[in-house]
Amino acid sequence: PAGDLYITFVIPDDPVFKRLGNDLYIDAPLSLYTAVLGGEETVDTLNGKVKLKVKPETQNGTKVRLKGKGFPVYK
Numbered sequence: 001p002a003g004d005l006y007i008t009f010v011i012p013d014d015p016v017f018k019r020l021g022n023d024l025y026i027d028a029p030l031s032l033y034t035a036v037l038g039g040e041e042t043v044d045t046l047n048g049k050v051k052l053k054v055k056p057e058t059q060n061g062t063k064v065r066l067k068g069k070g071f072p073v074y075k
Contacts, residue, residue, distance in 0.1 A: 016044060022071045030054065045069045 018025040028043045038056035042049050045066065052064060 009064075019071055022073055024070045030058065034058075035060075046071070 017027055018047070026043065028041065029054045030041060033039075034041060034054050036056065038054050038058070041052050041054050043052060044050075047069070050066065050069070052066075
């Protein structure tokens with residue numbers, strides 16, 4: 001009898017999203033004007049675009065969490 005064939009699926013890295021577990025991370029550019037004065041910024045999610053309110057005096061490297069917008073969990 002013939003042997004078995006084993007297949008390993010390899011998903012390449014996405015150019016926008018970085019995955020750690022079920023969490024997704026993106027780097028979203030922010031203009032100096034919006035960072036200093038605040039405003040709205042549109043970011044991509046797996047389910048489309050979302051508008052975020054940016055607080056005045058937002059610092060470089062500030063992280064914002066969108067609960068439930070990470071990688072879906074299938075059981």
